[in-house]
Amino acid sequence: MTSETPRSAPQGGDPAQYGVCAFLALVGAVVIADALQIAHLPSSNDPVGPRPVPLILGALLLLTSIVYTIDVVRGGRAEPEAGEDIDPSSPIDWRTVLLVLAAFAVNAVLIEPAGWVISGTLLFWGTAFALGSRHHLRNLVIAVALSLITFYVFAIGLGVNLPAGVLQGIL
C-alpha cells in the first residue's frame, strides 16, 4: 500500500505526465500570485489573515510538481483507471469527448432561456448520439420523457430549482 509508484520498464515512460507537472506548477503560481494581491489587514482577532494558507498551498504545489517530475524522469507512472466499459488499449477518442462536451455546453447555455425540458432533452439526445446510439427517434422519445418526468417530479413535485423557460405556462 505504501509502496512507491509502480514502475513498468518495458513500455517506456508516459511523457504526457510532464503536462500534469506543468499544470500543478501553473496552479501553484496562480495561487501564490492571487494571495500576494490580497491586502493584509493586521488585527489582534486574526493574526494569521487570509494570505498564509494559499501561500503555503502554492509552495507545496510547486514542490509537488518538482517531486512529480523527478518521479516521471525515474520512470514512475500510474495506471489509467480501468473498467468493464472501458477499452484502455484504444487511443483517446477526442471526437466523442468533444461531442459530449458540446451537448453539455448547449445545456448550460439554453437552460435559462429555453428551460430545462428543452435543454435537458438536447443534452440527453446529444450525449446518446455522441456515444454512438443511432436510434434517433427512440432516443428523442426517451429524452423528452426523461426531461418531462424530472421536471414534474423535481421542479413541481419537490420544489427543486429547474427553470421552465419558454414553456412557462404550458407545462
Place this chain on the structure above:
Amino acid sequence: MDSLNHLLSGFGAILAPANLLVALIGVTAGTAVGVLPGIGPAMTVALLLPLTYGMEPTQAFILFAGIFYGGMYGGSTTSILLNTPGESASVVTAIEGNKMAKAGRAAQALATAAIGSFIAGTLANILLVFVTPYVVTFAISLGAPDYFALMLLAFVAVSAVLGTSRVRGFASLLLGLVVGIVGIDAVTGQQRLTLGVPQLADGIDVIVVAVGIFAVGEALWVAAHLRRSKPVVIPVGQPWLGKEDWKRSWRPWLRGTALGFPFGAVPAGGAEIPTFLSYVTEKRLAKHPEEFGKGAIEGVAGPEAANNASAAGTLVPMLAIGLPTTATTAVMLAAFESYGIQPGPLLFERQPALVWTLIASLFVGNLMLLVLNLPLAPAWAKLLQIPRPYLYAGILFFASMGAYAVNAQPLDLLLLAVLGLLGFGMRRFGLPVLPLIVGVILGPRAELQGRRSLQLTGGELSGLIGGPVSITIYVIIALVLAWPLLRRTARLVRRSA
C-alpha cells in the same frame, strides 16, 4: 443507557408510515442507481441528492441512510455479475465473486454478499450505537489545535496511505485544497481566487465538485474509451445458499465485521485496507485455499462484510467529530451542511432526535435491503444490460440537473464541465479522486481551526501544539510520512547484517 433511549425514540420516529415509505424509496433508488456499472456509492449519493431538496431534514436523513446502504448493495451486485467494481472497496469482492458467477454460482455469491452485508451492517450499527457516545465525549474535550491536527492526519492518510503513489495522492489533495479556498475568506471577508467572477464569491459548492469529478469525469473518461461491444452479463436466478455455503460463510461474515468496523471508525480509515485484509485472512484460514482465485465463497463473504461494517464505522468520525474519511461520507457531510446542520459533538446535544433517527434508519434500511434484494436480484441484474449510450447520457443528465439545482445558476454547469475535465485528466494519469474530495470539504475547516489555534497565541506557531492529543497525532503523521524511508533503512540494515 441514555443512547439506547434516544435510539428507541429514533425507531419510534422512523416507524411512522410516511418515514418508512421514504426509507423504502431511499433503499430502492440507492440500489437501482448503485447497481449501474461505474457508479459507486459516493456517486450514487451525489446524484440522488436532488431527491432530498424540499424535504425536511429528518426525512432527508432517512433517505440518505437508505441511499447509502442501497448504493453499497447495488455495487456488490455489479462487481459479482459484471466484474465492474464501482469503487475501490468492492474490488476485492469482484475477485472471487465474478469467478463464482462465471462458474455458475452467481446466486450463491449474491446471497452470501447480501446476507453478509446485512449481518455485518447490523452488528456494525450496534457497535456504532455504543461507540459513538464515547467518541462524542472525547471530541468535546478537544480544542482547536487538536481538530487541526486530526484534519491534517486525515489529509495525510487519504493521500499517502491509500492508493499506490504518494506524490499523485498529494497532488490530488492539494488541488482539492485549492478548490476549497475559492471564495470569500470566512474571517476577514476578502476574496480569494475568485478571478473577479461574482458568483465564485460564495465558493464552489462541494456537491458540484463531487458530481463533476465523479459523474462528469467518469462519463467523459468512458466516452474517450468506450468499448463498442456488448458487455457480458452473467444471468442470475433467485439468490440462495445451500447448507454447505452457510457453513462456509458465517465465520467470514463475523471476521469481516471485526476487521471492517475499527478500520472505518478511526479517522484515517477507509474500506480498502479491511476488505483486503479480510480476503487475505480468509485465504489463509480456508480449508480449501486452492479454491481461491477460482471462486471461493469465503472470499466474497468476508470482504463484503468488511466493506459494509467499515461503511458503518466511517459514520462514527463523520457524525461525532465532523471528519469524513471516505468520498461517500464527504458527500453526506456536504449534504448535512446544506441543511445548516454541522456534524460534530454538538450535533448530539443540539439535535439528538435527528441523529438517532438517522442511526435507527440505518437498521431499518439494512433490513429492507435484505428483504428487497434477495427476491429482486434478477431484476437488478437486468439493469446491467442498459445500453451504454443511455447509461452515460443519463448520468450526465442527472448530474447537470443536480448541480444546477444547488444554486440555480448556469455558471455551475460550466464549473461542472471544467471539473469534469479535471476528473477526466485524473483518470487518465491515475491520480486518486478521494484526496481531492476530502481536501475540498475539510480544507476550509482545517484553515479555520488552524487560525483559531493561532489566535490564542497571537500568531505564535506554538499555538498549533495544543495538548497530548495533538502531539500524539503529529507523531502518527510523522511516522506515516517517514514510513517508506524507515522501511528502506530497515531493509538496508537487514541486508548488511
